[in-house]
Amino acid sequence: MAASRVVHVIDDDAEVRQSLAFLLSTAGLAVRVHESAVAFLGLLPDVEDGCVVTDIRMPEMDGLELQRRLHDLEAGFPVIVITGHGDVPLAVEAMKAGAVDFIEKPFDDEILLSAVRAALARHARDSEREARCAAVRTRLQTLSEREREVLDRLVGGKANKIIAYELGISPRTVEVYRANVMTKMQADSLSDLVRMVLVDAEGASARDR
Known part of the structure; x- marks a missing residue:
């Protein structure tokens, strides 16, 4: 997966850009070069996904300011x-x-290549996790208010009879809501349902950081 993403090299020195591009492309990585941080930012959000390798010292906008802008x-x-x-x-x-x-x-060429591969691999994992979180959030939005109340209690480890008592409905009605929740969330088991809610909570925590 990492190889399908693009390494964006940003440096105001043309020789450095081409040298880094040659190194990275020879290692089988897709590369795009940019003459400045301003030029790179001007391409957002259409620029290809991947990672950025940038010099820290550049005119107009240095690597630190670029990182802040991207953040x-x-x-x-x-x-x-x-x-x-x-x-x-x-x-x-x-x-x-x-x-x-x-x-x-x-720096040694392999140090840079290792850093780039690690960054791409981490980005791929983060992207996959965010995709899972987004899918779970979409499913949660399809639940009715009552279904969400049942879900919250199921994930809290409460039995159907306890949920029925707390919500003032019959255990049989709880079973109906539970079945609806399982269907809408595309969960194969209660443990699967719990994992989904944990994934959503993890994603919300990551977004708040």
Whole structure:
């Protein structure tokens, strides 16, 4: 999956851009080069999904400001910053702002390739998790208010009789609501249903961070 995503190389030095592009493409990775952070941001949101490799020192907008902009835009690109020795504090700031890694110049080719592959793999996992969360949220929205009340109690570990007592309905009616919930949520079992609700809660927690 990682190989189907694009590595966006951002550097104001044309030779550096081409050198990095050659390294990454030789390793089988799809690459796009951008002459500045401003140029890259100008392509959003149509730019191909993937990760960003950017120099920390650039005119107009540096790598730190780029990372902040991407974070504010919720663009979702993992960012790897390349830094000179004197710019390490700046790179640390970029990581605090959400960058996934920084690499000091001069660096071994394999260090960069490993960082890029790790960033793409992590991004793929995050994207898959978000897709699962979105699917669960969509299903939850199809539930009626009463069905949601039954769901919340089922996930809380309560038996049908207890749910019936709390909601003032018969156990048989609870069974009907329970069956409707299972169908709408596309759950094969109660444990499957619990996992879905946990996935939704995890996704909500991640979005709030």
